[in-house]
Amino acid sequence: MGMEIAFWILAALGVGSALAVVLNRDIFRAALFLVFCFFTIAGIYITIGADFLAGVQVLIYVGAISILIIFAIMLTRQTQRGSPSNRLPLPALVIGLAFLGAMVFIVLTTNWHVVTPLPEAGPTTGAIALELFDPESGFVLPFEIASVLLLAAAIGAIVLAREK
Amino acid sequence: MDWAHLGIFVVVIIAFFLIMAMVFIWLERRLIGRFQIRLGPNRAGPFGVLQPVADAIKVLIKEDIVPARGDRWVHFLAPIIVFTPILMIFAVIPFGERAILADLNIGILYVVAISSIGTIGVFMAGWGSNNKYSLIGAMRTVAQMVSYEIPLVLSTVGVVLIAGSLSMVSIVEGQSIPFILLQPLGFLIYFLGASAEMNRTPFDLLEAESEIVAGFHTEYSGLKFAMFYLTEYGHALAVSAIVTTLYLSGWMGPGLPAFLWFLIKVFFVFFLVVWVRSTLPRFRVDQLMGFAWKYLFPLALVNIFVTAFEVLLWPDFPWPVIFANIFIAGALIVLWSRLFPLEGGVRFDRYGLGIAKGLALTFRHLFRTPITVQYPEERLNTSKRIRGNELLWDDEACNGCGACARACPVGIINLETRRGPxxxxxxxxxxxxxxxxxxxxxxxxxxxxxxxxxxxxxERATYRRGQLVMDKERLALAGGEPSAYASPQIEAALPEQTLLVKGEMRGSRGHKGEGRWGWR
Structure with a gap:
C-alpha cells in the first residue's frame, strides 16, 4: 500500500517534471527539471525493489549525464534568451504525435507478464551479477566487447579533438 | 525496525551531524591555529569552544541577499540541494555493531551516487547568482568533481573486491585486518580524491579566495551561506566516517565501546585532512586536472588489477601480502611520478620530499608552546632594534640644524627656529x-x-588625520622608548627585552619567558 502511494506520487512528479522540461523556456531550468525527472525514475526503481538499478540510475544519470548536459548549456551562447522556438512546428507536431501513438500502441498491445502478489523484494546486486557474468549462461563476452567498444569511442574522440 | 524506532534514529543522526559539524568547525580552526602559528578562536568560552555557537547566531540574524538579476528559485534551492545529500550519506554509516539506519545491500554504491548530486547544487549556486566569480567557481567545480569522482570510485572497488560485498556492515565485518594495510594505495587515492571532492586545500580551486572571491557562494549570505558552511564541515565528517568504515575497520577495536572507537577514528581522519590542508599550497588548474587523470586514475586502475589477482590467488589474505602491498604501492607511486612529469616539468618525485618536509614542519608546530596575547589587555613588547612607526625627539640634544627636514624625501618635517639668547x-x-x-x-x-x-x-592610530601631525610636545622623548635603530650607542643602555608590557604570561604550558619568544 505504502509503495503504491509512493509510486503514484513519484509517477506524477516524474511526468510533471518531464512536461516542465519541454515547456520551460529557460534552458537551465529545463535541465534541472530533467535531473529531477531522472531522480523520480530512480525512486520508481526503488518501489519495485530494484535497489542496484536505482543506485546506478542516480550515479549515471543524475551524477554524470546531467553534468554533461549542464556543461553543454554552459558552452551554448545566448542561454539567457531562453530556448528559441522551432521554425517547423507542424512537422514537429506530426512526428511527436506519431511517436506518442507508437508508444501507446506498444504499451497496450504488449502481453505483460503480471505477477500477483508482488514477490518479496530482496537484494538484487548478486542476482544481476550472476545474470551478467555466469560462466554458463552469462554475457561476459558481450559485456567485455561493449566496454572495449566504449574505450575505442573514447580514444577516437580524443584523437579527433586533439590539436594537430 | 518500526516507524517510531526509525524516527528516533533519524533525529539522533541529525543531532549528531549538527553537533559534530560544530565541533569540526571549532577543531579545524584551533588545529590550523596550531599548525600555521596563528591564533584561532580563543575568546568565546574556554579555548574558544563557544565560537561556532556565536558564529551560528551571527549568521542567523544576517540579511538574506538575493542578486537582483539572478535566478531566484535556483539561488534559493542550491544550498538545500548541496546540503541534503550530505545528510543522506549518514543513513548507511555503521556507528556501532547494529547502530545503522539502513544496512542497504548497495551501501557504498549508494554513498557514491548520493554524493554526486551535490555537484548540481554547487553549479546551481554559481548559475543562479548571476555573478562571474560564482560562475567561474561553478565551472571549476564541475571539472574538478567529474575528474576526481572517477579515481575515487575506482579506489573503493578494491575494498569491495576484498570484502566481497557493497554493504557497509559487511565491509566493516570483513576487516579483521584493517583494509588500509591491504589497500595502502587505494587508501591514498581515496583520501586525495575525497579531499578534492570536499574542496580542501590543495584542491580548493572552486572557492579560491585569492582568485575568485569565494567561488560559487560569493553571492550568498545569512542562513543560505550558513548551509554551505555547514555542508562543508558535514562533508568532512561524512568523508571521515566513510574512510573510517572502508579502510580503518569502522567501529571495531579492542577494549573501548564500539561508538567510541568509531569517533576516535573519525577524529583521526579529520586530523589528517586538516594537517594536509594547513600544509600544502593550492594547485594550479592544469596541475589539478593532470594530477587526477595522469596519476590517480591510472594508479586506481592498476590497484584494481593487483587486488583482483590477490583475491584470486590468496582469498584469505595471509599477512605477507600486507608488506607486498605496501611495497607495490610505494613502487607504483615512485614509478608513475618519474614517468609522467606535469606541464612545466613538475615531477612529484622531486616534490615528494618537500611535501614530507612541509608536513613534518607543520606537525612540529603542534608541540610549540603557544603564546596568546589578549591584545588590548596585554601588549607585545617590541624588539630593541625595531624600525618602528613613530618618531621621538629629544628636546635637550636638538640644536635646530634642520638636517632632518632637509633629509626628508616627502618634506613633512616642518622646523621653525629662532635665535636664542x-x-x-x-x-x-x-x-x-x-x-x-x-x-x-x-x-x-x-x-x-x-x-x-x-x-x-x-599604537599611534587616531580617528582624525589632523591628529597624526605630531607637534613638539607630542614628539618629546618622554612619550616613549627610543629604539636602537640607527643608534647603536643606545642599544646597550636599553633594558633586556621582556615579552609583555602588561599582564602575565598566558602560555598554556607554563612558558618560562626565556629565549626567543614563541619557541620552546
Whole structure:
C-alpha cells in the first residue's frame, strides 16, 4: 500500500517534471527539471525493489549525464534568451504525435507478464551479477566487447579533438 | 525496525551531524591555529569552544541577499540541494555493531551516487547568482568533481573486491585486518580524491579566495551561506566516517565501546585532512586536472588489477601480502611520478620530499608552546632594534640644524627656529605629519646629534588625520622608548627585552619567558 502511494506520487512528479522540461523556456531550468525527472525514475526503481538499478540510475544519470548536459548549456551562447522556438512546428507536431501513438500502441498491445502478489523484494546486486557474468549462461563476452567498444569511442574522440 | 524506532534514529543522526559539524568547525580552526602559528578562536568560552555557537547566531540574524538579476528559485534551492545529500550519506554509516539506519545491500554504491548530486547544487549556486566569480567557481567545480569522482570510485572497488560485498556492515565485518594495510594505495587515492571532492586545500580551486572571491557562494549570505558552511564541515565528517568504515575497520577495536572507537577514528581522519590542508599550497588548474587523470586514475586502475589477482590467488589474505602491498604501492607511486612529469616539468618525485618536509614542519608546530596575547589587555613588547612607526625627539640634544627636514624625501618635517639668547638656535615649532611619513628613517640617520629617534611604540592610530601631525610636545622623548635603530650607542643602555608590557604570561604550558619568544 505504502509503495503504491509512493509510486503514484513519484509517477506524477516524474511526468510533471518531464512536461516542465519541454515547456520551460529557460534552458537551465529545463535541465534541472530533467535531473529531477531522472531522480523520480530512480525512486520508481526503488518501489519495485530494484535497489542496484536505482543506485546506478542516480550515479549515471543524475551524477554524470546531467553534468554533461549542464556543461553543454554552459558552452551554448545566448542561454539567457531562453530556448528559441522551432521554425517547423507542424512537422514537429506530426512526428511527436506519431511517436506518442507508437508508444501507446506498444504499451497496450504488449502481453505483460503480471505477477500477483508482488514477490518479496530482496537484494538484487548478486542476482544481476550472476545474470551478467555466469560462466554458463552469462554475457561476459558481450559485456567485455561493449566496454572495449566504449574505450575505442573514447580514444577516437580524443584523437579527433586533439590539436594537430 | 518500526516507524517510531526509525524516527528516533533519524533525529539522533541529525543531532549528531549538527553537533559534530560544530565541533569540526571549532577543531579545524584551533588545529590550523596550531599548525600555521596563528591564533584561532580563543575568546568565546574556554579555548574558544563557544565560537561556532556565536558564529551560528551571527549568521542567523544576517540579511538574506538575493542578486537582483539572478535566478531566484535556483539561488534559493542550491544550498538545500548541496546540503541534503550530505545528510543522506549518514543513513548507511555503521556507528556501532547494529547502530545503522539502513544496512542497504548497495551501501557504498549508494554513498557514491548520493554524493554526486551535490555537484548540481554547487553549479546551481554559481548559475543562479548571476555573478562571474560564482560562475567561474561553478565551472571549476564541475571539472574538478567529474575528474576526481572517477579515481575515487575506482579506489573503493578494491575494498569491495576484498570484502566481497557493497554493504557497509559487511565491509566493516570483513576487516579483521584493517583494509588500509591491504589497500595502502587505494587508501591514498581515496583520501586525495575525497579531499578534492570536499574542496580542501590543495584542491580548493572552486572557492579560491585569492582568485575568485569565494567561488560559487560569493553571492550568498545569512542562513543560505550558513548551509554551505555547514555542508562543508558535514562533508568532512561524512568523508571521515566513510574512510573510517572502508579502510580503518569502522567501529571495531579492542577494549573501548564500539561508538567510541568509531569517533576516535573519525577524529583521526579529520586530523589528517586538516594537517594536509594547513600544509600544502593550492594547485594550479592544469596541475589539478593532470594530477587526477595522469596519476590517480591510472594508479586506481592498476590497484584494481593487483587486488583482483590477490583475491584470486590468496582469498584469505595471509599477512605477507600486507608488506607486498605496501611495497607495490610505494613502487607504483615512485614509478608513475618519474614517468609522467606535469606541464612545466613538475615531477612529484622531486616534490615528494618537500611535501614530507612541509608536513613534518607543520606537525612540529603542534608541540610549540603557544603564546596568546589578549591584545588590548596585554601588549607585545617590541624588539630593541625595531624600525618602528613613530618618531621621538629629544628636546635637550636638538640644536635646530634642520638636517632632518632637509633629509626628508616627502618634506613633512616642518622646523621653525629662532635665535636664542646665547649662541645657537631654539626650536620654535617642530611638526611632523605622520600621516604622510614613509618611515624611511632618513631623518634619524641625518641627525648629527642623535636627537631624533625611532620609537618602539606601535599604537599611534587616531580617528582624525589632523591628529597624526605630531607637534613638539607630542614628539618629546618622554612619550616613549627610543629604539636602537640607527643608534647603536643606545642599544646597550636599553633594558633586556621582556615579552609583555602588561599582564602575565598566558602560555598554556607554563612558558618560562626565556629565549626567543614563541619557541620552546
Amino acid at each position: 646665547e649662541k645657537g638656535l631654539l626650536v620654535e615649532r617642530l611638526d611632523i605629519d605622520m600621516g604622510c611619513c614613509l618611515f624611511c628613517g632618513l631623518c634619524v640617520e641625518a641627525c648629527p646629534l642623535g636627537a631624533l629617534f625611532m620609537g618602539r611604540g606601535y
